[in-house]
Amino acid sequence: MTQTQGQRPIATDALDRDTFYIDGAWAAPATGAVIEVVSPHTEQVVARVPDGSPADIDAAVAAARRAFDEGPWPRTSPEERIEVLQRFSHLYAARLGDMAELITIEMGSPTSFSNLAQSPAPWMQVEAFIAIARDFPWEAARSGVLGSDVVVRHEPVGVVAAIPPWNVPQFTLISKVVPALLAGCTVVAKPAPESPLDAYLLAELLDEAGVPPGVVNIVAGGREVGAHLVAHPGIDKVAFTGSTAAGRLIGAVCGEQLKRCSLELGGKSAAIVLADADLGPTMEGLRFTALMNSGQACVAQTRILAPRSRYDEVVDALAETVGSMPVGDPADPATEVGPMVARRQQERVSSYIELGQQEGARLVVGGTGMPDGLERGWYVRPTVFADVDNRMRIAQEEIFGPVLSVIAYDDVDDAVRIANDSDYGLAGTVWTTDQEAGLDVARRVRTGTYGINTYTMDFAAPFGGFKASGLGREFGPEGLAQYTETKSIYVPPAPAV
Numbered sequence: 264m265t266q267t268q269g270q271r272p273i274a275t276d277a278l279d280r281d282t283f284y285i286d287g288a289w290a291a292p293a294t295g296a297v298i299e300v301v302s303p304h305t306e307q308v309v310a311r312v313p314d315g316s317p318a319d320i321d322a323a324v325a326a327a328r329r330a331f332d333e334g335p336w337p338r339t340s341p342e343e344r345i346e347v348l349q350r351f352s353h354l355y356a357a358r359l360g361d362m363a364e365l366i367t368i369e370m371g372s373p374t375s376f377s378n379l380a381q382s383p384a385p386w387m388q389v390e391a392f393i394a395i396a397r398d399f400p401w402e403a404a405r406s407g408v409l410g411s412d413v414v415v416r417h418e419p420v421g422v423v424a425a426i427p428p429w430n431v432p433q434f435t436l437i438s439k440v441v442p443a444l445l446a447g448c449t450v451v452a453k454p455a456p457e458s459p460l461d462a463y464l465l466a467e468l469l470d471e472a473g474v475p476p477g478v479v480n481i482v483a484g485g486r487e488v489g490a491h492l493v494a495h496p497g498i499d500k501v502a503f504t505g506s507t508a509a510g511r512l513i514g515a516v517c518g519e520q521l522k523r524c525s526l527e528l529g530g531k532s533a534a535i536v537l538a539d540a541d542l543g544p545t546m547e548g549l550r551f552t553a554l555m556n557s558g559q560a561c562v563a564q565t566r567i568l569a570p571r572s573r574y575d576e577v578v579d580a581l582a583e584t585v586g587s588m589p590v591g592d593p594a595d596p597a598t599e600v601g602p603m604v605a606r607r608q609q610e611r612v613s614s615y616i617e618l619g620q621q622e623g624a625r626l627v628v629g630g631t632g633m634p635d636g637l638e639r640g641w642y643v644r645p646t647v648f649a650d651v652d653n654r655m656r657i658a659q660e661e662i663f664g665p666v667l668s669v670i671a672y673d674d675v676d677d678a679v680r681i682a683n684d685s686d687y688g689l690a691g692t693v694w695t696t697d698q699e700a701g702l703d704v705a706r707r708v709r710t711g712t713y714g715i716n717t718y719t720m721d722f723a724a725p726f727g728g729f730k731a732s733g734l735g736r737e738f739g740p741e742g743l744a745q746y747t748e749t750k751s752i753y754v755p756p757a758p759a760v
C-alpha cells in the first residue's frame with residue numbers, strides 16, 4: 264500500500280519499527296507493548312511501533328546522562344557542534360517531502376499544511392538556530408563594579424527531556440532538540456503515541472549527521488511514560504509542548520524537584536477585525552490563521568472579534584470563507600481541512616459544537632455530523648458560531664478543531680478588553696488598513712506573539728505564552744538561552760609585576 268501524494272510516495276507497509284533509538288543504536292524495547300498508528304482518514308492501522316516503558320526511559324536517560332557527564336559533547340566548542348548541526352540541516356533539507364508525508368500519514372495534517380509547516384518550517388528553525396549560535400555570547404568578559412572583571416559563561420543545562428505533542432510533531436521537537444544540542448546538552452525525546460513515525464526519521468538523520476552516541480535518545484510512549492521521564496532524577500530540564508492541563512502537572516513536578524522547565528501550552532487567540540479592515544484580504548488571512556492544520560493549532564485565531572457596526576458583514580464573509588474550504592482526504596493537495604487526529608478528538612470537537620448551541624450561540628455554518636460526502640475518518644464540519652458572548656465556554660476553552668466564534672465589540676478599548684479576557688495569552692492578530700493602529704492594538708493585548716494582518720512566526724524572535732499559555736520562550740537567542748545555565752567567574756585584577 265502506498266500513499267499517492269508527495270514527490271516520492273512512502274510505502275506505508277514499510278513503516279513498522281521494532282526498536283528505539285538509544286545510545287546511538289537501534290535498541291530492542293524492554294517490553295512487547297505496541298503502539299498502533301492509525302490513519303485518521305481511513306481509520307486503518309498504518310504502522311506498529313514499540314510503546315515505551317519506564318525501563319526504556321531509564322535506559323535512554325542513563326545513556327544521555329553518560330554522554331553528558333563523561334562524553335565529549337558538552338565539552339566540544341560551539342563551532343564543533345554547529346558543524347554537526349549544519350550536516351544535519353543538509354540531510355534534513357533533502358528529506359522534507361518524506362517528513363511531511365509521514366506526518367500526514369500518521370496524524371492527518373492536510374498535505375498543503377504539511378508541506379509548509381510540518382517539515383520546511385522545522386528545517387528553517389534549524390538554520391535559524393545555527394545562525395543564532397554563531398553569534399551567541401557563549402563566554403563574554405565584562406567589567407565588574409568592584410574592581411575585578413567578570414567572565415560570564417553560558418554552559419549547557421544538562422540532560423533535557425523533550426516532550427512534543429502530536430499536532431506539529433517535528434516543529435515542536437526540533438525547537439527543543441536543536442537548541443539543546445547547540446548548547447551542548449544531551450536529550451531524551453518522547454514523541455506522542457499518535458505521531459511516532461516522524462521521530463524515527465529524525466533519529467536516522469541525527470545519526471547520519473554524526474551526533475555521538477547517547478547525545479540524542481528517542482523513545483515514543485504515552486503520558487505515563489512521559490511522567491516517568493519528567494520525574495526521573497537523571498533529567499536536569501524539561502522542555503514540554505502540549506496541553507495546559509499536562510503543563511500544570513509537569514510544572515508542579517519540576518517545581519518540587521527544582522528542575523528547569525519550559526512550557527509551551529494552549530491558546531484561545533483573538534483576531535480583532537478593526538472597523539477599517541478590508542474584508543477580502545482579512546478573510547484570506549483568517550482562512551489560514553484560524554483554521555490551519557484543521558484547527559489543531561495552538562496559535563489558531565479562534566475568536567473573531569468584529570465591530571458591531573460591521574458585525575453581519577464579517578459573519579457573512581466568514582461563513583462564506585469557511586463554508587467554501589475543501590474538507591477531506593489529507594493526502595489530496597486541494598484539501599484545506601482534514602480529519603481530527605483521533606476519534607476522541609472528533610468526539611471532543613463535536614461535543615463543543617453541541618455545547619455552543621446549548622449556550623445560545625447561533626450556528627451559521629457547519630454543525631455536528633460528518634461533512635458531506637465523507638463516510639469514514641475522524642472528520643468534523645468546519646463550524647462558525649455567531650452571537651457568541653466571550654463568557655461562553657466555547658469562547659473560553661481551547662477546542663482544538665475547526666470551530667470559530669464571532670464576538671461583537673463596541674470600540675477598540677472593548678475589543679482589547681475582550682481579547683484579554685482569557686486565561687490564555689499565546690497569540691493574536693489585528694486586521695486593519697492602518698498599520699499604526701494595528702501596532703497600537705498589538706502593544707495592548709497580553710500575549711507572547713502578535714500579528715498585524717498576518718500571523719507568521721519568525722524563528723529569529725522569541726515565541727511563547729503569557730498566562731496559562733506557558734512559561735519560557737522558544738526560538739531566537741532567548742530560545743537558545745533556555746538550554747543554558749549562566750555562570751559568573753570573578754577574575755581578580757592581574758597582580759602588579
Ligand code: NAD
Binds near residue numbers: 426453490
Ligand atoms: P497533551 O498535553 O495531551 O500531550 C502532549 C505530550 O505530552 C504528549 O507527548 C503526551 O504523551 C505527553 N504528556 C501528557 N501528559 C503528560 C504528563 N503528565 N507528563 C509527561 N508527559 C505528558 O497535548 P496534546 O493533545 O498532545 O497536544 C495538544 C495541545 O498542545 C494543545 O493544548 C495545544 O494548544 C498545545 N500546543 C501548544 C503549542 C505551543 O507552542 N504553545 C504548540 C503545539 C501544541
